[in-house]
Amino acid sequence: MNVGTFIxxxxxxxxxxxxxxxxDKNPDSELGALDILHDxxxxxQSSTETEAYEVEKFKPMGAGIVGxxxxxxxxxxxxxNPTFHMPIFVLSHETRKPIxxxxxxxxxxxxxxxxxxxxxxxxAADGKDIMLLGGADVAQQYLKAGLLDExxxxxxxxxxxxxxxxxxxxxxxxxxxxxxxxxxxxxxxHLRFRVVK
Amino acid sequence: MNVGTFIxxxxxxxxxxxxxxxxDKNPDSELGALDILHDxxxxxQSSTETEAYEVEKFKPMGAGIVGxxxxxxxxxxxxxNPTFHMPIFVLSHETRKPIxxxxxxxxxxxxxxxxxxxxxxxxAADGKDIMLLGGADVAQQYLKAGLLDExxxxxxxxxxxxxxxxxxxxxxxxxxxxxxxxxxxxxxxHLRFRVVK
Numbered sequence: 001m002n003v004g005t006f007i008x009x010x011x012x013x014x015x016x017x018x019x020x021x022x023x024d025k026n027p028d029s030e031l032g033a034l035d036i037l038h039d040x041x042x043x044x045q046s047s048t049e050t051e052a053y054e055v056e057k058f059k060p061m062g063a064g065i066v067g068x069x070x071x072x073x074x075x076x077x078x079x080x081n082p083t084f085h086m087p088i089f090v091l092s093h094e095t096r097k098p099i100x101x102x103x104x105x106x107x108x109x110x111x112x113x114x115x116x117x118x119x120x121x122x123x124a125a126d127g128k129d130i131m132l133l134g135g136a137d138v139a140q141q142y143l144k145a146g147l148l149d150e151x152x153x154x155x156x157x158x159x160x161x162x163x164x165x166x167x168x169x170x171x172x173x174x175x176x177x178x179x180x181x182x183x184x185x186x187x188x189x190h191l192r193f194r195v196v197k
Numbered sequence: 198m199n200v201g202t203f204i205x206x207x208x209x210x211x212x213x214x215x216x217x218x219x220x221d222k223n224p225d226s227e228l229g230a231l232d233i234l235h236d237x238x239x240x241x242q243s244s245t246e247t248e249a250y251e252v253e254k255f256k257p258m259g260a261g262i263v264g265x266x267x268x269x270x271x272x273x274x275x276x277x278n279p280t281f282h283m284p285i286f287v288l289s290h291e292t293r294k295p296i297x298x299x300x301x302x303x304x305x306x307x308x309x310x311x312x313x314x315x316x317x318x319x320x321a322a323d324g325k326d327i328m329l330l331g332g333a334d335v336a337q338q339y340l341k342a343g344l345l346d347e348x349x350x351x352x353x354x355x356x357x358x359x360x361x362x363x364x365x366x367x368x369x370x371x372x373x374x375x376x377x378x379x380x381x382x383x384x385x386x387h388l389r390f391r392v393v394k
Contacts, residue, residue: 014348014374014390015364016213036371143356153211157374157390159340161367167212170358174233177211177354182386184379189388193211193354 002127004062006118006147010134010166011037011154011188017163018136019073037156038077040188057152062128063121064088067138071107074133075099087124089117091138114141136164143170148195151177155189199324201259203315203344207331207363208234208351208385214360215333216270234353235274237385254349259325260318261285264335268304271330272296284321286314288335311338333361340367345392348374352386 012018018037063086066074071090078084081102090096092109099107110117121130132142142148180192209215215234260283263271268287275281278299287293289306296304307314318327329339339345377389 014350015367016362151211155388157376159364159367159372159374161364161369161371165213167356167358170212170356172358174358175356177356179354179381179384179386182379182381184376187376189376189379191352191386 003122004060004125004127004129005149006130006132006142007150007152008132008134008139008142008148009057009152010139011041011156012166013037013156013158013160013163015159015161016165016167017160018134018166019164020160021162021164036158036160037154040154040156040185058083058085058131060129061086061131062125064131064133065117065121065138066090066107066133067135068092068109070133070135070138075107081105087121088133089121089124091117114138114145114147118142118147136166136168139166140169143175146197150180150195151193153191153193155191157187157189200319201257201322201324201326202346203327203329203339204347204349205329205331205336205339205345206254206349207336208238208353209363210234210353210355210357210360212356212358213362213364214357215331215363216361217357218359218361233355233357234351237351237353237382255280255282255328257326258283258328259322261328261330262314262318262335263287263304263330264332265289265291265306267330267332267335272304278302284318285330286318286321288314311335311342311344315339315344333363333365336363337366340372340392343394347377347392348390350388350390352388354384354386
């Protein structure tokens, strides 16, 4: 069986944050930070460049994985017909009914941990690639377990000063990466790395 | 009087570290981390591409600023004839005699804080640019004070998991940046940003 590449794909500020702070008393600040990090994607819907990039990005993907908290934040912006067009597996502590969206996107909740979730996603992907959409804690777990194949970052030119850091709690063992590609676009730089195993 | 651009220029791991941890009991780990972050420069002395990049980088510079701790770490690797070829002002708590190197590089110790040091460097630069070489605490002070004009990062494809973070202690006020240029080289990506004021 062909097994696809397992790819982490996230927008990150130059100072390493992928979301606003966890301060639940001030949810606006968190959404504010998310807006800034995703303006290159959602703010530029009219940009054919950005659209083409999205389509190109999801073309080789057969399934996605996302943390429950990230799903809660993303499910609105991702809309009724998400650009995923594939099954998305949600790492969760609670059982929930699957959610079906237009265009082939489904959100299926898995409660058996990161390895089982990856196994389910690989089966669903059937040889195509699997995309890890975040959030930070899920990404850190997969990184630390050595299960990630590639890291694709959308580096946004802003310093937030606070928030949820992507690269934290990943242990102190050096993880070597190889540059795959660097693409500069207005308001964002797309960086792709291979995890050296 | 023309005033040059004040530029922070540092090598950084993808997880945001510019040096190893401050553990003085284990200096090897720190130097190890530094080696990894500077291999693209010092490891590739035979690379005409890297040499050309260095020469091009320092050409518009009239002076440099560096923290005392960074000087102590860098003064060896930078050698007897550093590529700077200009006066370097060292932010220091103690008075020390200036150190003269070949090819126009001098290290002058300033004890009156970041603004006085920048003033001295601007005078010496005489309209040319001023380069801030680090370390993290000095960079953070200049960033927070709103005195930096540009940030040039040499992003190294490695996750260190620990060390000294560049973007920390810079307050929680969002700092917007503009992408100036992105240059991909083997083993490093050079990112240049303008600080929006």
